[in-house]
């Protein structure tokens with residue numbers, strides 16, 4: 495039996511080590527919301543403080559309390575704090591930016607009418623509600639328990655606003671005859687846009703236009719995209735293209751169609767350099783082929 499017992503120990507150590515590495519590896523793929531590692535370190539901290547305060551009644555934050563909240567400009571947002579074992583202590587919310595005490599218990603302490611303390615009697619939840627948040631409200635907030643010394647739970651608030659981006663940036667240079675490919679992305683809207691309209695100059699783009707060769711693919715969701723493809727671009731297709739979602743600002747890009755007769759102008763565009771690269775790769779490949787040909791011949795003759 496002896497050897498079996500002593501053999502079991504390294505196995506136990508290995509599995510402990512494995513567990514440790516798993517934790518370390520796991521921490522790299524954290525999601526922004528509450529996570530395993532965060533929770534265990536929080537729990538550790540809570541338990542540590544628990545002991546350190548020398549009382550089994552010491553309060554602590556529920557490890558599931560969110561640490562990172564994203565809200566939309568103008569839409570009410572709630573920062574939540576869940577406290578266990580509170581007893582007769584008080585929970586406060588403090589804004590880090592200016593160390594402003596916003597709420598104490600069920601009372602709101604700031605003159606800013608947008609802030610409000612929220613608590614249901616006998617619940618463990620102590621919330622800070624912001625009625626109409628603005629970008630400048632983004633930042634660190636802290637929920638504090640009135641122990642001596644006080645203990646705190648930090649929450650990061652991120653206030654975003656609807657945003658529209660065309661991936662090609664403000665200008666796009668393309669060769670005549672190639673495809674104009676524009677992708678418009680709409681983010682941070684309260685709900686997916688009901689429509690995303692493309693215009694060229696002041697003309698709304700639709701499929702039944704005399705132009706033909708136009709396609710539009712729209713995907714709606716948390717992040718919506720609309721891709722406009724205009725095949726066989728020509729001079730008349732140049733100009734400003736605008737992507738206009740119904741519930742977010744619009745975004746524009748200027749498309750330049752290069753006729754291929756003015757190399758100097760074409761140098762500005764990325765289309766030209768891609769063409770150049772393709773050309774030189776083709777050139778080198780054929781050079782290699784030509785150079786290697788005699789070697790192969792020689793080998794064939796040699797055998």
Ligand SMILES: *[C@@H]1O[C@H](CO)[C@@H](O)[C@H](O)[C@H]1NC(C)=O
Nearest residue numbers: 526527561562563564650652
């Ligand atoms: C909070 O989450 C947002 C996205 O949801 C992320 O961009 C940001 O970096 C996160 N902030 C912190 C402090 O984790």
Ligand SMILES: *[C@@H]1O[C@H](CO)[C@@H](O)[C@H](O)[C@H]1NC(C)=O
Nearest residue numbers: 551580581582583584640641
């Ligand atoms: C809370 O209650 C304890 C006794 O249980 C007392 O010693 C302490 O002073 C009280 N604290 C507050 C803030 O009322």
Ligand SMILES: *[C@@H]1O[C@H](CO)[C@@H](O)[C@H](O)[C@H]1NC(C)=O
Nearest residue numbers: 661673674675676677721723
């Ligand atoms: C358009 O561009 C996107 C990336 O910007 C690419 O994934 C897609 O395949 C392109 N479509 C065409 C038809 O060129």
